[in-house]
Amino acid sequence: MALPDNFKHYMSGLIGQDAVASIVITILLIPQSLAYAQLASLPPEVGLMASILPLVAYALLGRSSVLAVGPVAIVALMTAAALQGAGIVDPTAKVAAAGVLALMIGGILIAAGLLRLGFLANYLSQPVIHGFIISSSIIILISQLRHMLDVTLTAHEPLFQFLELVQSLVASNPTTVILGLATFAILFGFPKAMTASLPKSARETTIGDLLPRVAPLVAIAVTAFAAVVLPAVQVPLTGEVSTALPDLTAITQGLGAAELLWPSALLIALIAFTESLAVARSFAARKKEKIEANRELIAIGAANAAAALSGGMPVAGGFARTAVSFAAGAATRAAGAMTAGLIALSLVFFTGLYAYIPKVTLAVIIIFSISKMIRFGEILPIWRYSPLDAGVYALTAGGVFLLGVEMGLLMGVVLSIIIFIARAGRPHIAQVGRIAGSEHFRNVRRHSVLTHNHLLMVRVDESLYFANALFLENDLMTRVQDHDGLTDVVLLASAVNKIDWSAMETLERINGDLKARGIRFHLAEVKGPVMDRIERSDLLAHLTGEIFLSASVAESTLGANGRGAKSQMVDGAGI
């Protein structure tokens, strides 16, 4: 059997790139898997299992060659919140419920992909996403600080947890604090030391780029060694990592919680997909790949289903990890599959070692990576651009922090949609006139143009919908009332892409109202698809005026009927 050409091509070169990338990703993924399992309040092996089969599933179905799936911080946080919200506290029940949750998320994403609902992710606006991320990061930060201080928190709300942490400062365990600070020092100092020790020529190479990223593994090795050999270091450890094959019957035991977990599953599915898609897209341009939302829905869904069936937790594509995968030169999706193999091997050979990792080390790894997301200044450019968008950001951030991720996200999405509708409900409407000697018609308030006393030409800069039809009617009739001696009104529809039934009824009413005042109503610059619709309505049967191809033709035809053009110039203060 001859091997296909592209397989030979792959074996001859790309496989080497993928192998290097997979080793680098594994080095980053092991600490992250352990840490995010801890963040999700699950045992460490759940994080590791979520970094094996899901990667294979994505490699088989996804499109991005660099997207690195696995446990991610915000999904881990939402998983913890979902389990807590469903009142699940028993450790075994938690693992089962996390599997059920991943299964539901997988099912939702695959179904959404088959139903081609990928476009729904568009409805999370950027202010909502940014507001959600900053508050989630702060919540994660607070939740992990307790491992640093080695205190137990009784509160569930982030605000009260924070206050409790402040009160517990005096009661904190000096050993974990020192170990935590040591971890910070390694995470911060190791990359700098590495870069400094490399010859200048090597810094720009792949090795120079990747060596600093070993820092988390170094921190784990150093602190675990300290915990094992120094008798003075008495800190909580990750504990024994189970190497038993996942028990599929556990999932069936967790199914009872499914009913309680549905709302969380829907929301985590949305967030996991939005995050994965954003990460995949941001690297796709550089790899000149094309990412298709519905295809990714199915692939991320399959990854979650695979996590569920192998004792893992909900997964998504992670940004930091994907950046590493890209920098390490991952050439094809096989890199992900190889990473899965390496993680599986590590689970077989190093399980005994994982047990000695101090919890504080994993907590500091999370804090270190999440703190990059907390930039309070990011609201400033949004505020400068649009205070309303900044309001959405602030409401989402405040809602997530004070009322929980689900309520906060919902508030942000609803406010975004209200603003969107309200904006479209007040379209820009301008009276226009001819720029002398040209075929161009412009706003009388911004330009010096020619207008007629008996002819009102008005341009509406929006499609016409139920939400803005009455606004148009009001605006138009006010202009008509303000103009004495009118005989003709022309509505320029150059920016009208759609007219719904409500707006069509409004146009008929405007036509009738103008008729009652002895004024003819005309349309001009109606686009093809809109004209096709108008022909299916009664408007043409009742229209007192004509439909002109252009504003220029309308003005030439109707202007001659009146007392001639007069030049009107209004200052540019208006809009």
Add this chain to the structure above:
Amino acid sequence: MALPDNFKHYMSGLIGQDAVASIVITILLIPQSLAYAQLASLPPEVGLMASILPLVAYALLGRSSVLAVGPVAIVALMTAAALQGAGIVDPTAKVAAAGVLALMIGGILIAAGLLRLGFLANYLSQPVIHGFIISSSIIILISQLRHMLDVTLTAHEPLFQFLELVQSLVASNPTTVILGLATFAILFGFPKAMTASLPKSARETTIGDLLPRVAPLVAIAVTAFAAVVLPAVQVPLTGEVSTALPDLTAITQGLGAAELLWPSALLIALIAFTESLAVARSFAARKKEKIEANRELIAIGAANAAAALSGGMPVAGGFARTAVSFAAGAATRAAGAMTAGLIALSLVFFTGLYAYIPKVTLAVIIIFSISKMIRFGEILPIWRYSPLDAGVYALTAGGVFLLGVEMGLLMGVVLSIIIFIARAGRPHIAQVGRIAGSEHFRNVRRHSVLTHNHLLMVRVDESLYFANALFLENDLMTRVQDHDGLTDVVLLASAVNKIDWSAMETLERINGDLKARGIRFHLAEVKGPVMDRIERSDLLAHLTGEIFLSASVAESTLGANGRGAKSQMVDGAGI
């Protein structure tokens, strides 16, 4: 003290017109007030009281000279449903609760007017309104048919009530059926007889127009007379009309039900306002009056508050009544105040007579007037125009009939908004080229235009929002991928009226992605207000290309860099 000129002018002529109009409106309003009180399952005096002070309140605060407020069918139906939904069955408690409901509706409308929320009425699309009206009318029809058959219904749902009515046909009271048919005959035949008996010259006069409208009063007189003098006519009568002054302490007793009535109050307020505004607007054009939504909110709110304080029921402006007021030549809002006086006088002098009106007569008056609203064919033009809009109509109508007015309206509004958002999420995007020898640029799929191999000019026909930003990005990058040898992309923003923060981030990403592919990104025809915004963002700092005033300038500048223009003609099959 000298009288103001406009008062003298009024006394010299308009007062006569208003007096005639008020007599005509009173003749119509008395039977309607009694009938709609019956529809609302309230005693007759509640309907009459709702036709006195509310008219004065509207005359003081409203703007329409012809809008006739008072009890209306759909608001009466919703009032009955609200009282039933709150579990209020005791007759005295019902009257008190109807007052509380009117007070809440008044408060909501006045508050909405002060907060300038009149624009909210725009979000009831025409398909929703029409679907709501037809189903409400059918529900009213079914509810009144029981008076015609003189049977008691046990079901509350219209569908089951209808089935019960069909089953009860055999058990119906022949006397009420005959009296009902007689009422129908008078309502139908009297106007025809009047018109036929008038000389042709008189038919076009005001008297010719108004005389047929006395029919309901004639029907009442005839059937009441029959019920009193013919021993064979044993039918349920309206019963004694209380002339006691309204007991204001009753309202305080009803306040307990307020909590249960809030959702209904909100919805009735919305419907009462939407109906009143639609009626006022449709006659304003003919009277050359200008109706301002927020002003009307306050006036209709005051009318409801006045109803509450005088033992009435929720009120709104009614279409049929306003048409009569217009036809009778009401000149100023004083006509409404005079009508109130006449109703008050009738309450003093004719109360004894009202008691003998058969219920079936009022029921048939309601059926006769409401059946004009039931036109099943009205969905056809909507369907022809837009099947999606017809779907909203059908969903609202079905929801109102099967699940109740509140759920049905909610479903219709939500579906309208979903369609609105989904439509705006998929804007029309077209590649354009120059029409040879002109400054016009048109869609390459619809026109024969000149394009360049290295220059892609794309026009987007929608403002850019979070909801369509990713759609634009996807569409644009697909076009870029399909064009080899591109060096420049120009986005024509002639139809872009707003760019929100999310879309601005997307433009920055598009700029970055094109840069990674070695392609420059330009904008052209950016409107003034949009440009003001762009200057507040980071886009200008990163933009690889330029911002051109027009498509023509962009093409002249960038076209020269390449291998010259080639003519491209594509058939007009696409959009």
